Amino acid sequence: MRLAVYGGVSSLLALGVILNAMHQRSNFYAACVYLSKSSACIMILLNMGLLLAICFGKTLQAIFFGTLRAIEVEHLYERSWYAVTETCLAMTIFRQEFNLQFVIVFTTLLFLKIFHWLCQDRVEFMEQSPSNRVTFHVRMVNLMALLFIIDCVLAQHAINITLTKGPNMMVMFGFEYTILICTILSTIGKYILNVIDMRSEEPWEGKSMYVFYLDLLTDFLKLITYLVFFFFICYYYQLPLHIIRDVYVTFRSFIQKCRDLYRYRRATRNMNELYPNATAEDFARMNDSTCIICREEMQVTPTTENGNDNDNHPPPNQQQQQQQNMDQPKKLPCGHIFHFHCLRSWLERQQSCPTW
Structure with a gap:
């Protein structure tokens, strides 16, 4: 209901400014120039573009996810808040390049992040509901493939612009898309492990270790990406305050996983002894x-060492x-x-x- 009211008001305002521009100017080109020179008109049209993006996102949500669970909606609000806050901090570095292009690219990035987060939650939910329909797997496979392709294309585009024009705001977005590539590869790996576990007749005891190694590799790749971006921004701009928290959290997670791996190997090296x-x-x-x-x-x-097994029972097979x-x-x-x-x-x- 709130979205409908917001959509109706936004549509009326956008239609009003367009009709007003067409009434005051004699041709289409002059009307476009008038709209681009007015800050109020730009804000109203940007708001209309945001509405269209939300409607497009709702359509994709219905296609790939259906109705969202309460925990998924809660995660979206929490993660979106952090994403917007970090971007506002990043704008202090690229404040001279803040323009309409920055807003559009950031909206696209946030749009993609939301679908990555939803994809992660659905893959994790597979363990709680092993009896998923075929449509669920078709949706997830297509969505993960689509997100991976988009991430690679946008990351390559951002890197090419940086190499051609030199350091600019696209450095940050190229870094963000690289992080998304690591995230979607981790999600794909966990999906494959969940599918193998679902198809096995007996519980797969080694699955947790594969998930652990996958998380360890993902943290390592993210840490390398964060460090490269951190030193790049420090060299060409200033201290990137917006990723200090991410660097610390990723580094701590990676070190903790390395410690857990060492302790696990030490504890299970000779369990029988x-x-x-x-x-x-x-x-x-x-x-x-x-x-x-x-x-x-x-x-x-009963053990079978040194031939002390019970003679009344045949020796067990392998x-x-x-x-x-x-x-x-x-x-x-x-x-x-x-x-x-x-x-x-x-x-x-x-x-x-x-x-x-």
Whole structure:
């Protein structure tokens, strides 16, 4: 309803200034010159262009996403606020180049960012709703391919202008489109991992590590892009205050992921040696033999080392042996016991006891 009222008022104002220009000037060219010289007319026409962009965006939203979830709308408001704030800070660097072209290019950038954010949220939502229809996958594949192509074209265009005309405002937009390329490649990678996980008959335990490596690579590429842009702007302009926060957040995220990777590798290097198998005596001292990670009952698995397996049972084949090893309860130094595969999957996310 509010959009309809806004659209109606904006349309009437735009129509009014155009008719007034045509009435005061004898031909179309003179009317266009009159509109371009009047600040009030330009503001009204820009407002009409914004309305058309919103309507176009609503149409694309209905085609690719349908109705947005409440959490998606909330994320859009939060991220849009940060994007507009950072751009206002960036305008202090390129204030001499602020013109109509800057407004149009910024609106296009914000328009693309919104669809990147929505695409990210939908791909993450795939894990919560594994039974997605074919139309969902058709929409997502087409949208991700379209966004990737547009990002590459606009980034190349901005870089070519910078190389031809020298440092200008297009440096910032080229940098932004490069960041969007990293983002959409990460989204495509997560979508592929989610599809593989959905098509597998059993839970894919190694998926979290692939997602972790993908996030690590994405943070590394973003960090390199931020640093290149940061030093470029410092050399040709001044200190870019608007990306200091992004550089710090990306750098901290990258360092934290490197630390987590090191701790995970150290914790899982020799799990069979670091964490001994739980014995019947260990379970006897416990009040509950349920694994708190998977909420399933744990049982002592007989070993086959040194031929001490029960002679009444035939030796298990390779698949059965692997399953027994995965279900083998392991005892941590703190005394808590968990399934081997549950403990390994937990260590992929946290490098501490799950009960802490």
